[in-house]
Amino acid sequence: MSDNVIETLQFNCTTCPSECLLTVEVERNANGAVVEVRSVTGNNCPRGDKFAHQELTCPMRVLTTTVAVSGGDEALLPVRTSEAIPLTLHAQAMDLIRGLVVKAPIRMGDVVLENLLNTNIDLVASMDIDRAQVAN
Incomplete structure (x- = not known):
């Protein structure tokens, strides 16, 4: 039996001026780490899906x-x-x-x-x- 938890998150995509509100369903392990991004909705273009996956698995920023x-x-x-x-x-x-x-x-x-x-x-x-x- 898995101790993983399914969680729903909402955040804005920042890849373009539209700033789509994304709803993302993720699976987290007992340590809170993201195991899997299960679904992404609310994005009006493919960049939103890519952004959500990146943000939850390896967030990137310009320093x-x-x-x-x-x-x-x-x-x-x-x-x-x-x-x-x-x-x-x-x-x-x-x-x-x-x-x-x-x-x-x-x-x-x-x-x-x-x-x-x-x-x-x-x-x-x-x-x-x-x-x-x-x-x-």
Whole structure:
């Protein structure tokens, strides 16, 4: 006899501006982990079904933060991952990123850190930072 529990969840799909309200039936084991996504309804396109499965089995997010800048006209550089990474890696990524210092100048889109945590996803600059002007 299985100790698994069937649960019905509702949440919005965020893959497009329609934000469909999804109703998802999942099976969870005794530890609360999702064993199976049994059904997805409420989605107006196939992306909603894919989103629900991804969100419940391995949620992904783009990580945005800042890194320190050396010799720049700004002290902090906004950065983001070039693609979404597993949410479970965000804390580990932040531990790594927290120690980074980039040297000015830097341009939006420049790769700040390649292959973040072996994900094949880069950390990239989100704005331009020029060298600091030296006062005479």
